[in-house]
Amino acid sequence: MAGKNTTTCTVCGEDTPQTPCALCESMIKTRPKGDWDYEIPHLLHDEVAERLGGPHPNVKRRWKAFKTQFSKPEDIEWAKFDDNTDPVLEEPASPQILARIADHIEEGLKLTSEERLILHKGFLMIDGFSFSFRDNYVCMNGRQMPHEVPTVSILRVLSDRKRRVGWNLTRLLTVFGCVNTNRRVLPQQEFPGHREARLHFRLRRQLERRANVPNWHAVHSLLSWVGWMAEEHIPPPKHHILHPLAAWSRDIQQRLNRSIGFNEHVAEAFVNHPNGLSELDAYPWLERWKRYKGTRQSHAPTKPALRTTGGKLK
Structure with a gap:
């Protein structure tokens, strides 16, 4: 119970002099910052807090609230019999x-x-x-x-x-x-040769740049899925061995790997694409990616939402 001069933080539920508490407030500031913290608008923060069931310390209650919010037919019907x-x-x-x-x-x-x-x-x-x-x-x-x-x-x-x-x-x-749920970090390793050290350094820098781009892993997983579906599930047009969407997905992935303008390339790709993408409209996330506009952060490393650990999805 909060004391006389304290209140309960609406985010974490701790007793503090103010709400949100200083720690939670530092994570939802709306002014531009020079570091890599996310800028979370208050309305979005309040919406997420509501969907998680409020400031309850019980993890089961939060998970139950999360499942209730995202168990709507449009979110799960694609995978139901x-x-x-x-x-x-x-x-x-x-x-x-x-x-x-x-x-x-x-x-x-x-x-x-x-x-x-x-x-x-x-x-x-x-x-x-x-x-x-x-x-x-x-x-x-x-x-x-x-x-x-x-x-x-x-x-x-x-x-x-x-x-x-x-x-x-x-x-x-x-x-x-x-979907890549087993993202490995490049291990530290010393190379005796100058050439090997330079190659190792370039590879590490490339992986670090990818990790710092919001939605990089999500976009590549999406394009990998589109390419697979085009090769295995969507019949190719007449006089084609493979569906053009397969080549399109590989081309976009290569373009994102070697050039700047990540958000612009993704948005343009879903405006100009071969016919046949409508064959995947049963999957709800595709329509959301068609409206992709990117984020304001150009460098914002994120942790994966799902990760494989010991053969289990966590």
Whole structure:
């Protein structure tokens, strides 16, 4: 309970002389700053605080409020089946064996030949797609997807009928395979040769520049997903081997890697693109990216919203 001369901070819930408290206030200042802090408008700050359920210290209550706010049909309908539809048609082993394999991966134990064979055999889905596992990657119809996936989390959903019923796991696994949730930091290393040291320094600077651009990882994950969908799910036009969207997504990624004007390139890309992007309108995030305008910060390193740790998505 707040004292006579104190009040409760509307953000963190601590007893302080003012609200928001000095710490929270330092994170929502609207005046321009020279460092890399985000400039968060008060209206946006209040909206986020409301969606998180207010200044409650209980993490479960915050998570419950978050799920309530973002469990609307337009946010999850793209990944839903009927409530009684099982997305898995055939499993490579019993649920108990699959759960044991997931435990071994989480504990860092070496898998046996039999366990690896089970993962390579994979799961046959109700829509005809097949998903197997190779190291930390998932393969769709035998083709390895671009990025590592949270193998433990995925296996536990695939092997548990109660968890997977009603969900379009083909769409979910496709998204996971195209999103980079395992971003490694370049390790410190000394090179005896001058040439090797320069190459190492240039690579580190390149990775640091990418990390400092807001939405860099998000845009590249999106373009990776669009390219995959264009190659595997969208029929190409007549007289084309691949859909032009596949080449478009690769071209935009290369352009973002080697030039300045990140926000301008992204906004222009979603105005001038090949026909066929409307085939992906069922996914709610695509319409939001079409309205992308960038941020005011040119250097604002951000932590990933989702990260794979020990094979689990956190």
